Amino acid sequence: MSEHLPDKYPTDSSRRRFVRGVVGSAALAGIGSASAAMVDTLTTPPGIGGGPTLYRGAERIGGPAPRSVPQIPVRVDDEGYVVGVWPDLQEVEQDGIPVTIAEMEIEGFTYSSTWFQYCGIQSTPGMIPDADKENYFHYTRTSNYDWQTEETEGGDRLHIDHFDDYETWAEPIGRGGLGKGAQARWRSEDEDSRDAIPVQVIRSPIVEERAQEDEWLAATTDEGFIAFLNQCTHFCCVPGWKTYRDAPQFNAEDMIYCQCHQSVYDPFSIVTETFIALPRPEG
Numbered sequence: 001m002s003e004h005l006p007d008k009y010p011t012d013s014s015r016r017r018f019v020r021g022v023v024g025s026a027a028l029a030g031i032g033s034a035s036a037a038m039v040d041t042l043t044t045p046p047g048i049g050g051g052p053t054l055y056r057g058a059e060r061i062g063g064p065a066p067r068s069v070p071q072i073p074v075r076v077d078d079e080g081y082v083v084g085v086w087p088d089l090q091e092v093e094q095d096g097i098p099v100t101i102a103e104m105e106i107e108g109f110t111y112s113s114t115w116f117q118y119c120g121i122q123s124t125p126g127m128i129p130d131a132d133k134e135n136y137f138h139y140t141r142t143s144n145y146d147w148q149t150e151e152t153e154g155g156d157r158l159h160i161d162h163f164d165d166y167e168t169w170a171e172p173i174g175r176g177g178l179g180k181g182a183q184a185r186w187r188s189e190d191e192d193s194r195d196a197i198p199v200q201v202i203r204s205p206i207v208e209e210r211a212q213e214d215e216w217l218a219a220t221t222d223e224g225f226i227a228f229l230n231q232c233t234h235f236c237c238v239p240g241w242k243t244y245r246d247a248p249q250f251n252a253e254d255m256i257y258c259q260c261h262q263s264v265y266d267p268f269s270i271v272t273e274t275f276i277a278l279p280r281p282e283g
């Protein structure tokens with residue numbers, strides 16, 4: 001696999017449309033969108049960089065998890081590597097103090113690094129908005145996917161060539177033809193496991209098809225690739241799409257399933273929700 005310069009802050013490709021705008025009624029018009037919670041009924045915890053956050057994620061359809069797992073917008077670069085889009089850096093003032101935030105508008109939604117600030121992820125070095133990190137997804141060193149263990153090296157960057165069979169892939173559980181999954185790290189390849197940012201990546205013909213009609217999916221997926229922070233919103237276990245063999249017992253064989261307490265998320269239904277993001281230690 002050829003190496004090339006890291007893409008620290010990827011720019012828009014010609015295939016993508018990151019349209020700047022404001023969150024409004026149009027923001028709720030996407031497929032599978034649930035209603036947004038009442039932001040102004042929530043309170044902000046102490047600290048800088050957290051608070052009520054509107055985000056988009058894979059719909060929770062079962063189990064005790066309180067909400068969806070957040071989506072990570074992706075793009076495929078010119079060489080076929082899969083990149084997680086990190087929001088644009090901006091200088092703002094919070095309580096009179098200048099701070100750097102990572103935030104951008106995508107199809108009427110505000111995509112922010114605060115989407116990922118829960119379950120300790122808010123404390124990882126990769127969550128600092130201007131951290132010196134590149135944004136490629138890297139395969140994990142261990143994986144529940146046999147194909148990934150056999151065909152890739154942990155630490156390699158995800159490449160589209162490994163997903164050529166995404167329209168027919170059919171293991172290890174559930175229906176075939178829904179797509180092909182991989183487990184990855186994001187903005188944490190050089191960190192120890194405690195500071196890893198886990199990602200569930202799926203390349204799916206369903207995503208590809210829906211992206212033709214849905215502006216949000218058109219802007220946040222690429223070549224059928226879609227990605228999510230792989231951190232359960234219940235008690236922070238690491239779930240997986242078609243990775244746990246007990247998932248069929250809970251009708252979750254084709255869903256993202258968390259083995260800890262059987263929470264189930266639908267990666268093909270993207271909803272809009274609100275939660276209280278935890279502040280980053282550095283502010």
Ligand code: FES
Nearest residue numbers: 232234235258261
């Ligand atoms: S269902 Fe409890 S941690 Fe995921």
